Amino acid sequence: MAGWLRSLVGALLLLEVAAALSFLHHRYEEMVQALFRVQSQCPYVTRIYSIGRSVEGRHLYVLEFSDYPGIHEPLEPEFKYVGNMHGNEVLGRELLLQLSEFLCEEYRRSNERITRLIHDTRIHIMPSMNPDGYEVAAKQGPDSNGYLTGRNNANGVDLNRNFPDLNTFMYYSGEISGPNHHIPLPDNWKSQVEPETLAVIQWISSYNFVLSANLHGGAVVANYPYDKSQDQRFRSHRRTVNTPTPDDKLFQKLAKTYSYAHSWMHRGWNCGDYFADGITNGASWYSLSKGMQDFNYLYTNCFEITLELSCNKFPPEEDLERQWMANREALVAFIEEVHQGIKGMVSDENNNGIAGAVISVQGISHDITSGDMGDYFRLLLPGTYTVTASAEGYQPQTVTTTVGPAAPSLVSQAALCFGRHRAPHSSQRGAE
Secondary structure: OOHHHHHHHHHHHHHHHHHHOOOOOOOHHHHHHHHHHHHHHOOOOEEEEEEEEOOOOOEEEEEEEOOOOOOOOOOOOEEEEEEOOOOOOOHHHHHHHHHHHHHHHHHHOOOHHHHHHHHHOEEEEEOOOOHHHHHHHHHHHHHHOOOOOOOOOOOOOOHHHOOOOHHHHHHHHHHOOOOOOOOOOOOOHHHHOOHHHHHHHHHHHHOOEEEEEEEEOOEEEEEEOOOOOHHHHOOOOOOOOOOOOOOHHHHHHHHHHHHHHOOOHHHOEEOOEEOHHHEEEHHHHOOOOOOHHHHHHHHOOOEEEEEEEEOOOOOOHHHHHHHHHHHHHHHHHHHHHHHOOEEEEEEOOOOOEOOOOEEEEOOEEEEEEOOOOOEEEEOOOOEEEEEEEEOOOOOOEEEEEEEOOOEOOEOEEOOEEOOOOOOOOOOOOOEO
16 A cells, blocks of 8 residues: 555544544433443443442443453453542543543554553553542533532542551551551541442452552642652641652653653643643642552552643533543553563462462562462563562562563563472563
């Protein structure tokens, strides 16, 4: 096919995709219809499930993309997007619906990049964590919406201030060499959280998520942990103190992946604020207690960032297409980041997977654990690392592995094999 003809065909396909996307605000019933429409158009690579209900009984629906929907494939990472946690911050909700339509359309067109992404990744998309709050905000609409109208759930609770506070425990335990991962929840935690929060905690406890983003509005910046300042233990007034995680450089890289793929986030000046490279440490911006992104990092294996995507929390419909074009590449590029670092199987001498094995990386004081099948995923920057797997009743095993330049298709796999109460034995597979 001549080059000019290929270009023309490609342009026409993009126009068709743009025409297929619905740049409208979706009320709850319309959102549900949009999700099921995508599922009906791509039935073999999608699944819809509900993780629970809101205070007013609305389902918290998730749309999954995978070549084997409903099944965790060993060594295939799990990724999630969560939108509309604050009911009046609606752009993320619409972007995730548009992303769902885009992934389906491009898969049907045999787009190589999207096909590889869906075949190699299990993607979970929750357009709205707070459907009750959205309905309150939507009744007023974008023209007269108050800055806080519909922000909270139907019980008047801010869901991003409603997760168990594991930061305080972590800051204290760090002083006494306590745990730095999978910090246990307090005994009475279920009585202290809202139905939506409870549903999300049970969800992220059931899936071995590796990477995630939580979509918000009111600013334009990629925000990474920690959100809560360590100094907040001693001072009740608001402080801005940079509070990095042990994975600070990695989180900065993840945040920059989104900001630089976004049309203008990386420029820094947005909404009257300036953030270098379009990113910020959460506590450096303002300290936030009981937030979802810190909870993900401290309670699960998941690395989550918060994406603030628009100055206007409820943008008019005529702005939605421009916002989609600004975020489309960033949304896809960020999913691809789940494939950096190392992954492998932790198994015994009979090649049976070992769940709950602790994976430690020398020099980084934050561990992750293997999943139910014994597979593990550890996001890392390029470099050489000493990795140790340990589990009760087994000899710890250590390997040295090299992570190549970050690219979606380049993943170093370190296979750690155990022998029960035997001398150490390990094997390693190189980058592939």
